[in-house]
Amino acid sequence: MPPRFLADEMLAKLVRFMRVMGLPVRHLEGKSDSSILAIAKIGNFTLLTSDEELALRCKKRKIPSLYLPQESVERQLSLIIRSFGIRLPKFSSGTLCPACGGKLLKVRKAHLIGKIYPAVLERRRLFWRCGKCRHIYWSGTHYIRLRKAYNKVLKLSS
Incomplete structure (x- = not known):
């Protein structure tokens, strides 16, 4: 641990x-x-x-x-x-809130109507809300950058 x-x-x-x-x-x-x-x-x-x-x-x-x-x-x-000697968990956008460290929970699009831009709701499929600070996240271009960064960390760590 x-x-x-x-x-x-x-x-x-x-x-x-x-x-x-x-x-x-x-x-x-x-x-x-x-x-x-x-x-x-x-x-x-x-x-x-x-x-x-x-x-x-x-x-x-x-x-x-x-x-x-x-x-x-x-x-x-x-x-x-x-x-x-840490092993990184499998990559996933739905881990911990970058802002407060709270647990990110998957949330359905229907629960986000009126809370985020309609265009984002139309274009994105996966959404998370922090159980602590209530911030909303979705998989977008940042997801691709994070995955690349994750892979770079794995390479540098080995």
Whole structure:
């Protein structure tokens, strides 16, 4: 089982990407380094950070962490996968909400009338709604880009 991940503010794009790939991660925004360290320690999280100084502070306090250089999110995620021996779940758009990390649930078109643009309802077949924040997602061109990114992560991780 992978560790419980906590990501600092600088990794917002990676957090969304991890969630889409089915990996739960808590994202902290607007918190001081001291607060981040306390939350990581108390919550038994592994901190993901691109802040070298924060990574060193974790090491001194014996808080599990992984320093992620400022690279593409695919490279960052492949480093996480290799470092912790994680197996990515099978690719699916309906995993975790990129915004909040809530579970995405399939939803029928009929339930979305008046909630999204009619043109989107006409052109798309698959829809999901976050059970937590209620955001609506559908498979579009972003789905193809995500699948390519997923395959790139698998290649970089092997």
